[in-house]
Amino acid sequence: MKAAMWKGRDNVEIVDIPIPSIGEEEALLKVRAAGVCATDYHIISGKLKIGRAPNVQGHEICGEVVEIKTKRTDIAVGQRCVVATSVGCGHCEYCREGKQYICNESGEIGYYPYYGGYAEYVKVPVSAIVPISDKVSDRAAAILESTVCPTESLMRIGIPLAGTVVIAGTGPAGLAFILLSRIMGAGKIIVLVRDEKSEIRGKKFGATHIVNIKTCDPKAEVSAITGGLMADVVIEATGAKPMIESMPDYVKKGGNIILYGIPSDEDEITFPVKKLIVEEISVHGAVGNTKAWYPLVKLIENGTLDLEPLITHEFALEDINKAFDLYRNHDKTLIKAIIKF
Numbered sequence: 001m002k003a004a005m006w007k008g009r010d011n012v013e014i015v016d017i018p019i020p021s022i023g024e025e026e027a028l029l030k031v032r033a034a035g036v037c038a039t040d041y042h043i044i045s046g047k048l049k050i051g052r053a054p055n056v057q058g059h060e061i062c063g064e065v066v067e068i069k070t071k072r073t074d075i076a077v078g079q080r081c082v083v084a085t086s087v088g089c090g091h092c093e094y095c096r097e098g099k100q101y102i103c104n105e106s107g108e109i110g111y112y113p114y115y116g117g118y119a120e121y122v123k124v125p126v127s128a129i130v131p132i133s134d135k136v137s138d139r140a141a142a143i144l145e146s147t148v149c150p151t152e153s154l155m156r157i158g159i160p161l162a163g164t165v166v167i168a169g170t171g172p173a174g175l176a177f178i179l180l181s182r183i184m185g186a187g188k189i190i191v192l193v194r195d196e197k198s199e200i201r202g203k204k205f206g207a208t209h210i211v212n213i214k215t216c217d218p219k220a221e222v223s224a225i226t227g228g229l230m231a232d233v234v235i236e237a238t239g240a241k242p243m244i245e246s247m248p249d250y251v252k253k254g255g256n257i258i259l260y261g262i263p264s265d266e267d268e269i270t271f272p273v274k275k276l277i278v279e280e281i282s283v284h285g286a287v288g289n290t291k292a293w294y295p296l297v298k299l300i301e302n303g304t305l306d307l308e309p310l311i312t313h314e315f316a317l318e319d320i321n322k323a324f325d326l327y328r329n330h331d332k333t334l335i336k337a338i339i340k341f
Helices: 039-042 138-141 143-155 172-183 196-202 218-225 239-249 273-278 293-301 317-328
Strands: 003-008 013-018 026-034 060-069 080-083 121-125 129-131 166-170 190-194 209-212 231-236 253-259 284-287 311-316 335-341
Touching: 003 317, 003 335, 013 129, 013 166, 013 317, 026 080, 026 138, 026 317, 039 253, 039 317, 060 138, 060 143, 080 138, 080 335, 129 293, 138 335, 143 172, 143 231, 143 284, 143 293, 166 172, 166 239, 172 196, 172 231, 190 196, 190 239, 196 209, 209 218, 218 239, 231 239, 311 317, 317 335
Parallel strands: 166 190, 166 231, 190 209, 231 253, 253 284, 311 335
Antiparallel strands: 003 013, 026 060, 026 121, 026 335, 060 080, 080 129
8 A cells, every 4th residue: 555654854755565454443444534734744854752763644534444343333344434543551540531642551543653544544443433424524524633632622621601712823723722612602712813814814713803912912902802801711722932921811810721732842831820829720731632523523514613614735645745845834825734545
């Protein structure tokens, strides 16, 4: 089969490798589409030290079951699906709580030693298969994973009905937070941006207010929008040190901060601990991706959520390096790229 093999820094080659063989409670999927994640580019380019080469990356996967060995009766050959890519040991305290993504032995399909979706076929545990109907397109399914973690964090923390949310960032995660905040009943969705393109993007995907931090005092602007109360939930989705450190400025007393964007290893983040204590502000990390898969599929199937507008580029597997070039060149038109088989 054809696969995009990461061989080292900035080196991804299309190669022929054997189709995987499967064991008990495993399935072989023919990949129908795969999302191209910025994390993969950062790994391939050497900016992020996760796993090691050689490996087939790709953790955003839409596939079709072509072979399966399982006792499950709800999945058979021909079933289209998305792949819940976190892999845990299955028996530790975290796995028993449904948090295999923080299992001490955790891994993820698409990261070493697990081959991922940048290939014609991929082997997955049957437990990772989330069935989808014809109401979910291959394109939408291919990027579903990129919305799972934002969704799970909002499911876990919650948004008060008609509450106020502040979101920093209009990349794929920031836009997912906007879409899901609207679905979950937020009254005001305030998006912090730095340029005009991000302003346009934020409005397009459902922001009720845009605050350009380059052209105003953003704290004063958010205060004016909220009548001085500030936001119930503040979400950081850029990973930029100055933006992360500014998040406590926008949250109300007793509110919640969600940290999703990951800073570089060199960044030392400073938070006003006294403010967090005396104002009872809670800070949450967001990496989980277990509970949101089936609800997201249902939201797409019933027409509540449309992910296709997030897709700006589509490539064949042979052209995968063109997708990585979009990240390398900081292409402003990119939201999500997919590999379509």
